[in-house]
Amino acid sequence: MTTRHINAAPPASRSRQIKQLVLTLVGWAVALAIFFPILWMVLTGFKTETAAIADPSFIFSPTLESYQAVNARSGYARFALNSVAVAFGSTFLALLIAIPCAYAMAFLPTRRTKGTLLWMLSTKMLPPVGVLVPIYLIFRDVGLLDTRTGLIIIYTLMNLPIVVWMLYTFFKDMPEDILEAGRMDGASTFQEVFYLLLPLTLPGIASTGLLSVILSWNEAFWSLNLTTSKAAPLTAYIASFSSPEGLFWAKLSAASTMAIAPILVLGWMTQKQMVRGLTFGAVK
Amino acid sequence: MRLARHLPVTTLAAAIALAGHAQAQTEITVATVNNNDMVIMQSLTDAFEEAHPDITLDWVVLEENVLRQRMTTDIATGGGQFDVMTIGAYEAPIWAEREWLEPLDDLPDEYAVDDLLTSVRDGLSLEGTPYALPFYAESSMMYYRKDLFEEAGIEMSEQPTWSEVRDWAEQLHGSQEGVAGICLRGKPGWGENMAFVTTLVNTYGGRWFDEEWNPELTSEPWMNAIEFYVDLLGNYGPPGASSNGFNENLALFSRGNCAMWVDATSAAGTLNDGGESSVADNLGFAPAPVAKTPKGSHWLWTWALAIPASSEHKDAAKQFITWATSQEYIELVGETHGWTNVPPGTRASTYANEQYTQAAPFADFVLSAIQDADPTDSTLEPNPYTGVQIVNIPEFQAIGTQVGQSIAAALTGDTTVEQALTSAQRATERTMQRAGYND
Numbered sequence: 001m002t003t004r005h006i007n008a009a010p011p012a013s014r015s016r017q018i019k020q021l022v023l024t025l026v027g028w029a030v031a032l033a034i035f036f037p038i039l040w041m042v043l044t045g046f047k048t049e050t051a052a053i054a055d056p057s058f059i060f061s062p063t064l065e066s067y068q069a070v071n072a073r074s075g076y077a078r079f080a081l082n083s084v085a086v087a088f089g090s091t092f093l094a095l096l097i098a099i100p101c102a103y104a105m106a107f108l109p110t111r112r113t114k115g116t117l118l119w120m121l122s123t124k125m126l127p128p129v130g131v132l133v134p135i136y137l138i139f140r141d142v143g144l145l146d147t148r149t150g151l152i153i154i155y156t157l158m159n160l161p162i163v164v165w166m167l168y169t170f171f172k173d174m175p176e177d178i179l180e181a182g183r184m185d186g187a188s189t190f191q192e193v194f195y196l197l198l199p200l201t202l203p204g205i206a207s208t209g210l211l212s213v214i215l216s217w218n219e220a221f222w223s224l225n226l227t228t229s230k231a232a233p234l235t236a237y238i239a240s241f242s243s244p245e246g247l248f249w250a251k252l253s254a255a256s257t258m259a260i261a262p263i264l265v266l267g268w269m270t271q272k273q274m275v276r277g278l279t280f281g282a283v284k
Numbered sequence: 285m286r287l288a289r290h291l292p293v294t295t296l297a298a299a300i301a302l303a304g305h306a307q308a309q310t311e312i313t314v315a316t317v318n319n320n321d322m323v324i325m326q327s328l329t330d331a332f333e334e335a336h337p338d339i340t341l342d343w344v345v346l347e348e349n350v351l352r353q354r355m356t357t358d359i360a361t362g363g364g365q366f367d368v369m370t371i372g373a374y375e376a377p378i379w380a381e382r383e384w385l386e387p388l389d390d391l392p393d394e395y396a397v398d399d400l401l402t403s404v405r406d407g408l409s410l411e412g413t414p415y416a417l418p419f420y421a422e423s424s425m426m427y428y429r430k431d432l433f434e435e436a437g438i439e440m441s442e443q444p445t446w447s448e449v450r451d452w453a454e455q456l457h458g459s460q461e462g463v464a465g466i467c468l469r470g471k472p473g474w475g476e477n478m479a480f481v482t483t484l485v486n487t488y489g490g491r492w493f494d495e496e497w498n499p500e501l502t503s504e505p506w507m508n509a510i511e512f513y514v515d516l517l518g519n520y521g522p523p524g525a526s527s528n529g530f531n532e533n534l535a536l537f538s539r540g541n542c543a544m545w546v547d548a549t550s551a552a553g554t555l556n557d558g559g560e561s562s563v564a565d566n567l568g569f570a571p572a573p574v575a576k577t578p579k580g581s582h583w584l585w586t587w588a589l590a591i592p593a594s595s596e597h598k599d600a601a602k603q604f605i606t607w608a609t610s611q612e613y614i615e616l617v618g619e620t621h622g623w624t625n626v627p628p629g630t631r632a633s634t635y636a637n638e639q640y641t642q643a644a645p646f647a648d649f650v651l652s653a654i655q656d657a658d659p660t661d662s663t664l665e666p667n668p669y670t671g672v673q674i675v676n677i678p679e680f681q682a683i684g685t686q687v688g689q690s691i692a693a694a695l696t697g698d699t700t701v702e703q704a705l706t707s708a709q710r711a712t713e714r715t716m717q718r719a720g721y722n723d
Contacts, residue, residue, distance in 0.1 A: 049560065050538075050559075050560055053535035053538075053539070054539065072327075073323065073326065073327075132357065133357070133361065136357055136358075136361050136363065137361055140361060140362070140363050140364075145363060145365055146365060224346070224350055224354060225353075225354060225357060228313055228315070228342075228344045228365045228366065229313060229342045229343065229344050230342075232344070236344075236346070239346050239347055239350055240318055240344075240345035240346055240347075241318060242318065242347040242350075243317065243318040243319050243347055243348065243531075248318065
């Protein structure tokens with residue numbers, strides 16, 4: 001009797017275990033479904049053009065033919081450097097503008113703060129193609145076409161609403177008493193932000209920055225339309241391998257793998273901070 | 285002492301010489317599409333720069349549709365980002381009329397402008413003045429599996445008709461596992477299914493517009509042609525034919541999944557290459573099939589190099605485009621990349637070259653198809669437009685894509701042919717009215 005009692009798990013615990021197992025399986029299935037296109041792209045990059053268009057198969061003789069063709073044709077390093085400069089440059093600029101903006105909105109709100117926040121977000125609803133010609137004309141007149149500066153400005157404007165929103169949420173979750181204590185100790189607004197707010201919300205700021213880097217890295221519409229060769233980032237590099245006439249899947253996959261590799265590595269390296277940042281303040 | 289006295293003067297002279305050299309270097313930006321011929325052109329950058337030490341080339345290679353949109357934005361706003369643009373036969377006369385392109389009427393004698401094939405040259409001209417130089421040209425023709433034809437006891441006609449093709453497709457469909465009777469374009473788009481469908485309508489005696497620019501999509505020839513297309517491809521085509529464009533069909537045919545395929549002559553090189561195609565040994569060529577009239581039964585498309593009026597380096601750009609479209613360039617490609625890789629369809633001298641005709645058994649078909657295709661007389665009844673598979677008015681991209689979507693819907697069985705063409709007719713009428721062609 002006693003032995004049976006000890007060995008058998010309580011019904012509540014067993015159902016929890018089953019629930020956990022099902023959730024784990026669902027989690028893995030979703031993760032694999034999301035990861036599969038990336039895996040297939042990496043595999044296709046190691047195939048010949050003929051094997052790439054053959055019936056889908058995991059069994060093939062890997063070759064570096066496509067990587068050689070891709071490297072022989074265009075300067076990957078130049079495109080990659082532009083991507084790094086533009087993605088990090090625009091993120092830095094966006095954070096520089098958004099931190100004081102979010103601070104003011106979170107700790108010194110006015111009657112119009114909520115409206116302003118919603119209006120900022122509404123600018124994201126405008127299809128970019130709607131403002132392409134005016135922006136192109138302005139860039140032409142001020143000499144910003146095909147420059148990294150031009151792209152940094154556009155990406156900063158593009159990401160600013162999301163960056164402000166995210167920082168506003170993180171700052172709102174911060175107990176105001178800490179800032180008040182700082183103020184009572186005689187801290188100026190700058191000191192309050194620099195020595196109290198920023199260190200305490202660093203995971204949130206880091207994940208916001210990382211998201212901004214990823215969004216800028218992957219952006220294709222503006223980079224294709226506002227650059228030609230000197231400031232063209234990796235999205236333009238990938239676009240150069242696609243074609244409606246001819247076999248190109250293996251080369252396109254090799255180019256895409258090379259284009260996403262840096263940001264993939266960055267994502268892996270910072271995934272702990274990213275998750276921590278995204279769930280920051282979720283539980284007080 | 286002497287050296288010390290002369291050093292500042294020497295340094296100054298060297299600096300001026302270097303500055304002069306730096307100033308003399310002109311960098312031109314060339315925008316082009318990503319295909320085999322253009323990749324070869326890019327790989328020969330060093331040959332051009334060696335022959336023209338004062339010019340350097342900067343390449344922008346993009347997918348065709350992305351490039352078209354990118355170049356249109358730049359040229360329409362006078363952005364001046366490109367010195368050489370790769371444009372098609374569709375854009376050349378439209379952009380020339382708007383004075384967006386530099387006229388190319390004073391070409392040097394050694395360029396041998398008369399060596400260019402007349403139909404190709406005319407398609408890139410406006411009122412007799414060329415505005416772009418042809419880099420390569422293509423028409424359409426039929427590819428077929430000789431082994432399957434022999435097994436079934438079918439003999440290919442010298443000039444096949446569409447009714448013969450239907451019978452053959454019925455006979456050969458499923459003759460081997462995974463073999464479709466025929467592969468044709470089904471993916472919607474003005475440059476995809478509509479390129480093929482327009483040639484089919486032309487040969488059935490139809491046209492896009494009457495002489496007053498009234499659309500004729502519900503006319504009898506259109507109805508007959510589209511009924512035939514839907515029946516042929518729906519019953520004897522590969523599975524999922526409505527999503528197949530040039531690339532998908534090229535892949536299917538080269539893997540041996542199609543008994544016949546009617547498409548661009550530019551596929552011949554790939555299909556004839558044993559390394560890329562499993563059917564190279566059994567590959568047969570025939571002219572594009574005809575129905576009621578041979579007029580407009582095969583298309584004419586040219587990729588050409590043009591200089592935008594907004595370019596700041598027009599002289600250097602002209603030196604480049606005359607080099608890249610010259611006889612000398614074709615010979616250079618033949619020697620460095622093999623004769624099957626030379627850009628076809630532009631010069632009579634290419635087809636007089638024995639090395640080329642020996643390497644490319646399809647050369648005669650391509651030449652006669654290109655020479656026969658007349659963009660100014662492509663339909664049985666007279667029409668107001670230029671183009672075989674295109675109508676060179678700015679509205680055609682939108683019209684062609686919309687009609688292409690209606691026809692693809694009929695192919696998948698979502699609508700009937702009559703419903704598809706009626707809705708296509710209404711949409712085309714609206715677009716033409718809005719554009720002011722007919723009120």
